[in-house]
């Protein structure tokens with residue numbers, strides 16, 4: 155009795171784990187995969203929703219109504235470095251309507267796509283914003299986004315053959331907080347941290363490596 159109870163409990167736990175960790179059971183590749191130009195269109199839509207004056211029609215065409223956007227980068231910006239109001243690790247926008255209401259209040263932000271990759275039904279990009287805020291010196295912000303998509307129920311010949319379902323987006327929110335004036339670092343005139351933290355050891359270690367490799371180079375030549 156006892157061991158049966160335990161094993162079904164273990165099975166239950168395994169089942170929960172497997173469903174939460176959906177990457178363990180990737181969907182089989184379908185024959186109806188997005189083309190490169192369709193992937194570029196999804197990426198362009200994502201860019202346009204950030205880079206151009208907000209267009210609700212575009213959001214409604216390019217996203218499913220149950221769209222969700224996860225970004226602790228954005229949560230941190232909204233929280234301005236405080237523990238709330240948004241909970242880190244939770245969705246920033248829980249529907250298309252929330253995205254339209256939230257993103258729709260934003261002024262256009264400079265946005266350049268640096269890399270683009272796609273799978274059968276997802277689009278991945280690396281991007282940079284030269285200066286998302288007014289503060290100088292401007293710190294460029296670089297980020298990455300994974301966009302899960304689904305075929306548009308309106309059909310493959312519609313204006314948007316693939317719609318965004320889920321966005322997972324992270325970026326350098328430290329630089330962005332500085333750009334919008336919510337983080338003021340204490341720097342030397344040369345622009346280095348006045349009070350180096352533990353991470354400075356990483357920098358020092360890299361300096362040692364490049365010094366020793368350049369001296370090894372000097373010896374070899």
Ligand SMILES: *[C@@H]1O[C@H](CO)[C@@H](O)[C@H](O)[C@H]1NC(C)=O
Nearest residue numbers: 206209210211212213215313
């Ligand atoms: C908004 O997006 C729709 C759909 O893509 C497009 O037809 C329209 O021209 C856009 N509006 C503006 C002002 O760009």
Ligand SMILES: *[C@@H]1O[C@H](CO)[C@@H](O)[C@H](O)[C@H]1NC(C)=O
Nearest residue numbers: 233234235236334335336337
């Ligand atoms: C964030 O920056 C804005 C603009 O400088 C300022 O109005 C606001 O008070 C700041 N918020 C915090 C929490 O520092």
